[in-house]
Amino acid sequence: MRNKKLVMIPGPTPTVNSIMVQMGRETVSFKDAGFVKDFKELVIDLKDMWQAEECFVLSGTGTMAMEVAVANSVKSGDNVLVVSHGYFGDRFIDIFERRGIKTDVLSAEWGKAIPINQIEAKLKEKHYHAITITHVDTSTGTRSDIARIGEMLKKFPDTLYIVDGVCSTAGERESLKEMGIDILFTASQKAFGVSPGLAIIWAGSKAMERRKNLKTIADSYLDFEKWLPIMHDPMKYYGTPPINLIWALKESVRIIKEEGLEERFERHLKDARAIQKALLGLGFTILADEELRAVTLTNVVYPEGIDDDKFRAILAEEGVVTANGLGAYSGKLFRLGHMGNIDKHTIVSTLAAIERALYRSGVDVQFGKSVGIYQSEIMQ
Numbered sequence: 001m002r003n004k005k006l007v008m009i010p011g012p013t014p015t016v017n018s019i020m021v022q023m024g025r026e027t028v029s030f031k032d033a034g035f036v037k038d039f040k041e042l043v044i045d046l047k048d049m050w051q052a053e054e055c056f057v058l059s060g061t062g063t064m065a066m067e068v069a070v071a072n073s074v075k076s077g078d079n080v081l082v083v084s085h086g087y088f089g090d091r092f093i094d095i096f097e098r099r100g101i102k103t104d105v106l107s108a109e110w111g112k113a114i115p116i117n118q119i120e121a122k123l124k125e126k127h128y129h130a131i132t133i134t135h136v137d138t139s140t141g142t143r144s145d146i147a148r149i150g151e152m153l154k155k156f157p158d159t160l161y162i163v164d165g166v167c168s169t170a171g172e173r174e175s176l177k178e179m180g181i182d183i184l185f186t187a188s189q190k191a192f193g194v195s196p197g198l199a200i201i202w203a204g205s206k207a208m209e210r211r212k213n214l215k216t217i218a219d220s221y222l223d224f225e226k227w228l229p230i231m232h233d234p235m236k237y238y239g240t241p242p243i244n245l246i247w248a249l250k251e252s253v254r255i256i257k258e259e260g261l262e263e264r265f266e267r268h269l270k271d272a273r274a275i276q277k278a279l280l281g282l283g284f285t286i287l288a289d290e291e292l293r294a295v296t297l298t299n300v301v302y303p304e305g306i307d308d309d310k311f312r313a314i315l316a317e318e319g320v321v322t323a324n325g326l327g328a329y330s331g332k333l334f335r336l337g338h339m340g341n342i343d344k345h346t347i348v349s350t351l352a353a354i355e356r357a358l359y360r361s362g363v364d365v366q367f368g369k370s371v372g373i374y375q376s377e378i379m380q
């Protein structure tokens with residue numbers, strides 16, 4: 001009997017049935033009155049829940065959302081500061097440099113974070129038009145203290161605060177208004193638990209003002225001003241909206257509202273800490289420093305003697321698909337996603353499969369140990 005495969009990579013995450021039902025609906029015209037109403041309600045909900053002035057739901061991936069944030073905030077010759085905690089922080093550098101934007105970078109050792117006073121000292125050196133930070137860098141499993149950075153940035157009101165929430169939004173607490181974020185973005189396939197294909201970008205009033213001051217920008221598809229009329233009234237047209245994905249995201253938002261945003265953040269936190277303790281109990285270590293660990297994924301470092309390719313192939317046979325390490329950590333760790341619409345059954349099955357894969361890899365495993373740790377942690 002073949003095991004059902006649980007997709008426990010850091011995105012795409014498992015899609016629940018009610019979301020798949022929306023994906024499977026017969027596609028209607030984008031001028032269909034029912035669809036237009038659904039799209040409009042979705043944008044309003046997203047704006048309210050993340051306390052933003054505007055929200056854009058576009059066809060594209062997280063990388064496109066990065067480009068949208070950049071295209072609408074800065075122009076060639078501007079200065080930006082990239083605070084990088086890994087592979088995805090670094091991705092901004094290429095995006096900025098291709099546009100002729102002068103880019104300074106603060107890079108952390110993987111698994112660690114740049115101290116806030118170091119960011120502040122850098123910002124005092126010259127005027128930066130924007131700063132970018134990745135809330136959770138998927139390559140390292142570290143989370144940045146975006147609320148404290150937002151507080152510090154009040155001293156630099158002309159610097160736009162851009163946060164990459166691709167591996168955090170809907171799993172980690174985020175609010176544009178409360179945290180002073182100017183642009184936040186994510187993609188559908190992570191903690192929203194929707195199939196890949198949607199980029200979601202929130203903007204505050206300062207960001208919209210900056211866009212206006214840039215006048216005509218070179219990009220058309222990425223331009224806030226092209227899409228704003230559609231986000232306010234989806235009966236209007238600029239590019240064909242991904243109808244079924246929009247329905248699927250609407251269902252995800254319904255699930256989030258039913259659970260409660262705060263309750264969802266608490267669930268992610270409690271599950272993550274329990275999973276991390278369970279994995280440490282099996283002899284793995286975790287790349288991110290303890291106080292920096294994300295709640296959406298864990299980067300699990302192998303004990304001596306485990307071959308990554310073989311281990312993850314066995315784990316997949318046991319029913320759990322995980323992702324490889326990136327950069328210098330390729331072969332040294334696996335990345336385990338635990339975000340979105342996942343339940344206790346999924347987590348218990350995942351930990352049990354990891355135990356079986358360890359056993360089959362020649363490790364002396366006490367069966368049930370990690371499941372026991374997880375269960376005793378979450379039942380407290």
Ligand SMILES: Cc1ncc(COP(=O)(O)O)c(C=O)c1O
Pocket residue numbers: 011061062063064088134136137138164165166167187
């Ligand atoms: C933090 C972060 N930013 C950006 C991206 C890029 O998103 P996408 O793969 O949807 O283009 C990813 C993808 O995993 C990510 O984890």
